[in-house]
Amino acid sequence: MTTKSESKLSLVTCADKDARLALDGGEPVRTEPLPGPYPGALLMGEEEEREVLEVLRSKGLFRYYGPEVLGKCKELERRLAARVGTKHALVVNSGTSALKCALFALGVGPGDEVLVPAYSYVATADVVLSLGARPVFVEIDQTMTLCPRDLAKKLHAGVKAVCVVHLFGVPADMDAILAVTRPLGVPVLEDCAQSLGAQYRGRTVGQIGDVGIYSFQLNKIITAGEGGAVVTSTPKVHERAVRLHDHGNDREGDAPTADMIGEGFRLGELSAAVLLAQLGRLDEILGRLRGAKRQIVGELAGVPGLELSKAPDPEGDAGVAVTFAVESAERAARMIKALNAEGIRVLSQYGGKPIYQQPAIRAARLEPEPLCPRTQDLVARTVFLGLSSTYTKRDVADVVCGIKKVARAV
Ligand SMILES: Cc1ncc(COP(=O)(O)O)c(C=O)c1O
Structure with a gap:
């Protein structure tokens, strides 16, 4: 009734x-x-097919060299940065890789304390542990995102970074969060894995803190099955993320030699091609x-x-x-x-x-x-x-x- x-x-x-x-x-x-x-995924169509075929026919499936380099990854980075409103974007092979690159780029390493929301997908805390750092959990509130009041209780100048998750597509209360972190100079990572294109008071999530990440895994807002991205307007953060994602290399920058240990987090041109079409949607x-x-x-x-x-x-x-x-x-x-x-x-x-x-x-x-x-x-x-x-x-x-x-x- x-x-x-x-x-x-x-x-x-x-x-x-x-x-x-x-x-x-x-x-x-x-x-x-x-x-x-x-x-x-449910809205994929001819545009994705056209993009993928173009890459396949060129045989240029790798972003940095090959029979032909179409530059799909680079173009995706340009368009993502423009969409989010940051100076830089780096595409990688998953949201988890993006989180690791972003935290590493902020200087997180063994023994460091990183504040994370107590509720999120497990990857948010996994990466902190995989860098040898310690996740410290902060309450969420009725937004299902980080509670600024509990953050204020747990934050101190020794914290290396704060990770905010815009969970379920809902932007966290960034003004209240930054009001707590800025006076102590603690950098903020926005985990936007589930929230590409979400806005907080007129600003696109990912550009509000110091660095942002996205996931393009199958159930995300746009997808290539797997994939991720790191966005930032700080050149040093971008460079460190680039180098971690590619075995220490910065192939297009000023530091081409692999003098640091990195990971194999690169995205392929096929995935980037799919994501270009998806970004258009x-x-x-x-x-x-x-x-x-x-x-x-x-x-x-x-x-x-x-x-x-x-x-x-x-x-x-x-x-x-x-x-x-x-x-x-x-x-x-x-x-x-x-x-x-x-x-x-x-x-x-x-x-x-x-x-x-x-x-x-x-x-x-x-x-x-x-x-x-x-x-x-x-x-x-x-x-x-x-x-x-x-x-x-x-x-x-x-x-x-x-x-x-x-x-x-x-
Ligand atoms: C909030 C959050 N962070 C990080 C990730 C990790 O992304 P991926 O699965 O692309 O590694 C996910 C994936 O579900 C997520 O939901």
Whole structure:
């Protein structure tokens, strides 16, 4: 049954839906699978094919030399930097490689302390450990991103870097964060793996801190299956990232000799070609995601018992996901089960756990838990729905009906 307040506001009509939960033998809201959360991948087309064929036919699959060098990586770097608003961009083979390059470029090394949000994909903390440094976890707040108040408590002049993650496409509160870090001169890395094109108060994420990174893995906003990028306006940071990514070399710069140990993080021309075509679709992808999110969030606002995650600047949200918390982890688990039975695929992202409870990170740590009790509580009761760039009006309506139906019954 639709309540009075819902029917007044709602553009979506759920009246024809069976009120009995699919879990209890009712008819599911959705029987056809919904399109998945693969924003760039689902919109690939002729442009990507043309780009890839051009590279294949040239036989120039490597960025620095070959039978022919088409310069796809270089062109991608030029266009990414222009789009983000930084002086430099470096493309690499994954978001994880980009994170490692960025932290290394900021001077992070063995024994250093790096502050990271307690909730993110595990790579955010993995790279800190892989550089021999120590991740120190900071609470997140209802935006699901770094809490500036807890940051202020944990930051000191000896911290080597702060990593901010614009998780689920939602820009963190950068003004409040920089107000804490700038007086101490601690550099900020923006992990924009999930938020290419997101904006915070008119600025594109990635150019607000000292260095930014992106991922182009399959479920990211644009994709070549794998890939990543480092953006910065500081020449020294760019040069150090370039050298780490290519065995110590700076083939186009002033320091061509490999006098430092580096990695094999280069991106191939085929991937860059795909990403050039995908970057050309970025505005369309963001428009579709944002449109779907605006409608879903608008329909769910005011549904009793659902606390929709907040955004410091909702206009700039990339719109890759809708997340909401309920009053307990048990209710979240029941809702997730019920929604999946309705054909609406939701989950407890990252197992509903902070990074420090992920097994590999836990094994590397000594401090007693809980390190960030507020985060631990919040993420355990949060439900995550990854949005698709190809939702139709019907798909959006089904998502809304499914969540309302389950929220009433569970
Ligand atoms: C927040 C965040 N940081 C870093 C990464 C790592 O990116 P990749 O999978 O391209 O290595 C991801 C990937 O999911 C991510 O979500």
